[in-house]
Amino acid sequence: xxxxxxxxxxxxxxxxxxxxxxxxxxxxxxxxxxxxxxxxxxxxxxxxxxxxxxxxxxxxxxxxxxxxxxxxxxxxxxxxxxxxxxxxxxxxxxxxxxxxxxxxxxxxxxxxxxxxxxxxxxxxxxxxxxxxxxxxxxxxxxxxxxxxxxxxxxxxxxxxxxxxxxxxxxxxxxxxxxxxxxxxxxxxxxxxxxxxxxxxxxxxxxxxxxxxxxxxxxxxxxxxxxxxxxxxxxxxxx
Amino acid sequence: xxxxxxxxxxxxxxxxxxxxxxxxxxxxxxxxxxxxxxxxxxx
Numbered sequence: 707x708x709x710x711x712x713x714x715x716x717x718x719x720x721x722x723x724x725x726x727x728x729x730x731x732x733x734x735x736x737x738x739x740x741x742x743x744x745x746x747x748x749x750x751x752x753x754x755x756x757x758x759x760x761x762x763x764x765x766x767x768x769x770x771x772x773x774x775x776x777x778x779x780x781x782x783x784x785x786x787x788x789x790x791x792x793x794x795x796x797x798x799x800x801x802x803x804x805x806x807x808x809x810x811x812x813x814x815x816x817x818x819x820x821x822x823x824x825x826x827x828x829x830x831x832x833x834x835x836x837x838x839x840x841x842x843x844x845x846x847x848x849x850x851x852x853x854x855x856x857x858x859x860x861x862x863x864x865x866x867x868x869x870x871x872x873x874x875x876x877x878x879x880x881x882x883x884x885x886x887x888x889x890x891x892x893x894x895x896x897x898x899x900x901x902x903x904x905x906x907x908x909x910x911x912x913x914x915x916x917x918x919x920x921x922x923x924x925x926x927x928x929x930x931x932x933x934x935x936x937x938x939x940x941x942x943x944x
Numbered sequence: 945x946x947x948x949x950x951x952x953x954x955x956x957x958x959x960x961x962x963x964x965x966x967x968x969x970x971x972x973x974x975x976x977x978x979x980x981x982x983x984x985x986x987x
Contacts, residue, residue, distance in 0.1 A: 754947040761958040812954045923969035930976035
C-alpha cells in the first residue's frame with residue numbers, strides 16, 4: 707500500500723484504471739439492468755416491484771462500503787500518515803453519500819407498494835438515515851479542514867467514530883424486528899430464488915466499478931488542486 | 945398505482961444519481977487538472 711504513497715505513482719495507475727472501471731462498470735450495469743427489468747419473472751408476492759432489488763441492494767452496499775473505506779483511510783492516516791489517505795477519504799465521502807441517499811430513496815419507493823408506507827422509523831431505515839447524516843457531517847468537516855490547510859485529523863477521527871454505525875445497520879434487522887425484512891443474502895447462501903437473483907451480482911459489481919471510478923476521478927481532482935495551490939504559493943513567494 | 949410506476953421512478957432516480965455523480969467527478973477532475981496545467985505553463 708505504501709508503494710502508492712507517492713501521488714505521481716498513484717496517478718500513473720489511476721489514469722488507465724478510471725477508464726477501465728467506467729467501461730467495465732457500464733457494461734455490467736447495462737447487462738444487470740436489462741436482466742432485472744426484462745428477463746427475470748415478477749415475484750409471486752411482490753410482483754414487479756421486486757425489480758427495485760437490483761438497484762436498492764447495491765446502493766445499500768456502497769453506502770456502507772463507502773464508510774468502511776473512510777474508516778480504513780482514517781486508520782491509514784492516523785497510524786501510518788499515508789499521504790493519500792485524507793485525499794481518499796474526501797473523495798469517497800460524496801460518492802458514499804450519493805449511494806446512501808439512493809438506498810433511502812429507492813427503499814422508500816419500494817416500501818410504498820410493499821409495506822403501504824413511504825417511511826417508518828424502523829431500525830434499518832433510521833440507522834441508514836444516520837449514515838447519510840454522518841456523510842454530510844464528514845464532507846463539511848473534511849472540506850473545512852482542507853480550506854484551513856489542516857491535515858484532516860479531525861475528519862479522520864470522525865470517520866473512525868462514525869464506523870460504529872456500520873454494525874448497527876448490519877444487525878438492525880436482527881435487534882429490532884419491525885418492518886424491514888431480515889438478511890436474505892449471506893456468505894453461506896441466499897433465500898432469493900435463483901431465477902430472480904442472477905442479475906444482482908452484475909449490478910453489484912457494475913455499481914461498485916462506477917463508484918470506484920468516481921472516487922479515482924475525485925482523488926485526481928483533489929491532487930490537481932493541491933498541486934495548483936502549491937504552485938500559486940511558490941509563485942507568490944518568488 | 946401501477947407497480948411499474950414505482951419501478952420506473954426507482955430506476956430513474958438511480959440513473960440520475962449515478963450519471964450525476966460520474967459527470968460531476970469527471971468535470972471536477974478535468975477542471976482541476978486543466979487549472980494546474982495552466983499555472984504550470986505560466987511563464
